[in-house]
Amino acid sequence: MTRKRLCYLLSFIAYFGMPLGVPFIKSTEPYILGLPLLLFWMVLWILLGTGIMLLVHRLNPDVKAEVE
Template structure:
């Protein structure tokens, strides 16, 4: 897999990770770290999305051309 395709895949995962999981959450009853599951899911994807975008920025070939 080329770096460009990997960047697109990681961006797709980061963008659709949060909204695609929400319909499968049946209730807010289970608590994780003191948060209702839906709130925990959204906060988790904020951090995961940020981490994925950092990875995309570091492996993106066009970003390396701009900095050099």
């Protein structure tokens, strides 16, 4: 797998991670770290998405070409 394809795959995961999980969460009863499950899911994917996009930025071969 090339770096560019890996960047596209990681971007796809970061973009669709939050909305694809929301329909499967049917109740707000379980609490994780004091947050209802849906709110925890959204906060988790905001943080994961940021980390994934940072990784994509570092892996992207086009960015390295622009810097040099």
